[in-house]
């Protein structure tokens with residue numbers, strides 16, 4: 238069992254946070270298990286209620302614990318690593334053993350404004366189909382995705398049902414579109430009221446805002462502007478050593 242070191246410069250609430258995280262990672266506190274009550278934690282680690290509450294609040298905000306009013310605080314499921322590869326939502330969820338879902342929120346065709354015309358390299362006014370969907374994993378809302386696809390590459394798309402279907406599968410099988418490159422920007426954001434409701438989040442919750450451009454033969458075919466739950470996703474990346482510093486270390 239971890240101990241609080243009163244002489245450490247690390248704040249006590251942070252030490253308790255680390256202890257609780259260790260218990261979660263070692264599966265001593267498995268997913269959906271209740272954590273000890275505030276009173277127990279105060280007694281066990283000789284901490285004030287305020288310190289214990291601060292540690293628990295932090296873990297709730299980080300999505301590692303969740304509270305059920307009147308019942309207690311429980312261990313949340315581990316976050317999903319945001320894929321940094323050009324995979325579809327469907328492929329990604331299936332690879333994790335989760336059942337992907339897609340609920341149509343809105344489908345419309347709009348004339349490309351100057352921005353979309355530039356992105357897709359089409360004349361302004363060209364029809365762009367917008368597919369707005371709520372993406373779910375095992376029925377749980379994960380993201381709101383807004384895909385823009387020019388009709389020049391997928392003319393029959395507006396008449397194609399996409400509920401619980403893979404957009405990438407449809408683009409490939411019906412329109413011969415196979416993506417061969419992509420780029421993505423990820424930013425922190427706050428869920429607006431509509432997205433918060435759809436994603437089952439409290440108003441003002443943190444989200445990840447994604448913009449993805451997917452290409453075929455050098456032409457952008459999909460621009461997706463999406464809102465992902467920050468309490469369910471995290472980013473992980475390998476760190477490369479810059480060439481120059483590797484040479485410098487050797488000297």
Ligand code: GLP
Nearest residue numbers: 325326327384403404405449461
């Ligand atoms: C990912 C991308 C979206 C893309 C979607 C397609 O989630 N971020 O840009 O539209 O995959 O997924 P699917 O083929 O499951 O509809």
